[in-house]
Amino acid sequence: MAISELKKRQKIRKRITAILFVLPALLFLVMFVAYPVFQSIALSLFKWDGAGSWEFNGLENYRKMFTTDRYFWTALKNTILFTVLMTCGEMFLGFIYSVLVDLGVRGWKIFRFIFFLPVTLSQVAISLLFVKIFQEDGLVNAMLGFLNLEGLQHIWLGEIKYAMWCLIITSWWIYGGWHMVFFLAGMQSINPEIYEQAKIDGASTLRRVFVITVPLLKNVWFVLIALSFILGFKMFTLVYIMTTEGPSFATVVLGTRIYRYAFWVHKYGYASTWAVVMVVASLIFAILYVKFTGYREEALAE
């Protein structure tokens, strides 16, 4: 009796210690992540200009967003377009980088270093730099001029046809190497003997890539699609600095609209309604991500 009592006490003490270790992180997360998310969701049902009190509005914000706001469907379409094209291009680039780097050429570490470099840089700096690159008297037009292709020169960021593509190409430049790192990590976990066997069976290098590398990295593909979609839906910096939703709102996306509704025109409730759309999208992708990483099974197996 006394011994079991002692054991019970010890167990409680151990649990308290464990909770104390986790407590600071939990406090931060509750105060600055969990609680604000719920506040935002609640705020999406109210009208609020930041000064007075919250004014209950029911689902009016949602009705307005889905039916009368002429930007919503354009922003959603643009966000999806941007996200899908960004993801496809990045994964394509990242996969090629990783296959080439994984071939074991000399100096592969230098190539890996260079391809990943843009991910580490400030996106504000990158955006301002690419404005100068795409500008009327910028680098792209100078190159076209140098090649005597003046006919192809454009004010890239100022024309409806090209502005979105400038953003997408910039995102490829940034994130191609990011995908490469994930692919490389996946490729490292493939048993080299599988390649050896295929070589003996007479499969060419390219064939080995398609028959072995691509299917064995199945999980990595899915993880990257999920992560890239989360990034794409949140996109703000490139758009805000390079085009500011222009020209003629051709590049308006969810991320920039939320900021402008909140901090330019002070419609905090309505901006939150838009933010809820983004949260829902992110949540779906995050759940897919958790599923593909296999964390849940691992955690539950213990």
Added chain:
Amino acid sequence: MGKFRRNDLGGPFANTIIVIILTIWAIAQIYPVFWLFMSSLKPSNLVRARIFDLPKTLYFGNYDFKKLNEYGITVLVYLKNSVIVTSASLLLLMIVSVLAAYGIAKLELPGKDVILVILLVLIGVPVHALMIPIFYFFVRLNMINSYWGLILPYVAFNTPFAVVVLQTYFRQFPNELIDAAKIDGCGDLRAFIAVVMPISLGPVASVLVISFLAIWNEFLFALVMMRDNAAKTLPVGLMGFKGRYVVEWGPMMSALVLAIIPSIIFYFIFSKSLLKGISAGAIKG
């Protein structure tokens, strides 16, 4: 025959071709950054007129940031703010997340699998859904433009990723070492600080450098919180160059260099742990 020799081409000729392709590609990839550095070392009129030329003589005039004060752009103040906010956030973040990761991985925490899944989902929460309530939280405290208004949320935003990555590492840590320390009379905290931490500096460094990049480069939230010119961090301050044709190209290029140089240095020093840590959260560890 490194561990990367998995799918080789099987010939020196083919290998040379691959190296040539990779080299051309890498040069194209790095060129915008190279052009940025090069342009920052030329007088403004030459940046535009002789856009491809290497600087004939190195011109450091663009790095005299005081000249930009007349445009209301105080680069050195932004730099100071960025350094303060980033280092304070990183310090707090590491304390908070290392403790939590250890608690999840090694201590008897009830419901740890649920906590882990919640953390993974929280990684994806967009800052757009947090900034309005947090902004007003600090407005009410009269703390807009205060460093704390950035530091505390930055710690929270970066905790989920840090904890997830660190706990995968701590999980693999041998229990025998911890138990031995406890038999010697250490409590959990002492055992952790004296035994676990000294051998865990590698993973801690990789989380540290990833978080450094996230915080140093963060833009949207800082844009919301830091309104006064004296409080702006570098990314927000650089916005002063946006759409401004008055400011010449040269000084802007040098300010951009200043913003990216710390990232490049950190990346250069820690590239191994950084690249390892990036995929650690996603490829099951």
